[in-house]
Amino acid sequence: MRVAVLSDIHGNLPALDAVLDALAPFDEVWVLGDIVGYGPQPNEVVARLRQLPTTGVRGNHDAAAIGALSTEAFNDDARTAVEWAASVLTPEVMRWLTDLPERATVGDFTLVHGSPRDPTWEYLFSAALARANLPAFTTPHCLVGHTHVPLVFRNDAAGMQLLVPDPGIPLETDERRLILNPGSVGQPRDGDPRACGMLLDTTQGTATWQRVPYPIAEVQARMRSVALPTRLVERLAHGL
Ligand code: ZN
DSSP states (O other), X not given: OEEEEEOOOTTOHHHHHHHXXXXXXXXXXXXXXXXXXXXXXXXXXXXXXXXXXXXXXXXXXXXXXXXXXXXXXXXXHHHHHHHHHHHHOOHHHHHHHHTOOSOEEETTEEEOSSOSSOTTTOOOOSHHHHHHXXXXXXSSEEXXXXXXXXXXXXXXXXXXXXXXXXXXXXXXXXXXXXXXXXXXXXXXXXSOOSEEEEEEETTTTEEEEEEEOOOHXXXXXXXXXXXXOHHHHHHHHHTO
């Protein structure tokens, strides 16, 4: 089975469409949360996902947009953007987001937004944090988002390794436990502004990341037209 693994789409429809095109053909879509927030087209992004065989979990921005999480811990720009999203979400999209669980299990994989022990808030940036999370999931592997940075944590005999995936080069999945981050579709933060996604081939046992250009200026214009914060508009061009 081929699975498009996506995270942190953040209401960015052109980035989503570019990544879906690049990863096709696939049998399923697994989404790791933060579907809305920051970007200008939250309803359209959810509509696209609903046209596909999507399994998803919710992120902190999704939870805030549906009123299930306080925005107290958000910075000013993130709060402004999530409040805007909440104000434009249709009742149908609101219901779809509300039905997303915090954690899902599909085959050999646990899906969460932040980390298996704290799906809402924990950022998995280091091998030490990844190792501390191994007891928090029972499947061989785990998929996380939230940091907006594509990363591989692999539990070797030597300990937990942190690897930065090369786009287009398949990583072999074997008996070693993995925590994989597909990167962010709609707001990359690793210095590369191109949209990011990952294709999991469960038959071949590979995970392959892709970086995909998309019309950033078009999204920025749309953000300005609905008065989303300037800093959020500008950061799309820098990928930071
Ligand atoms: Zn996010």
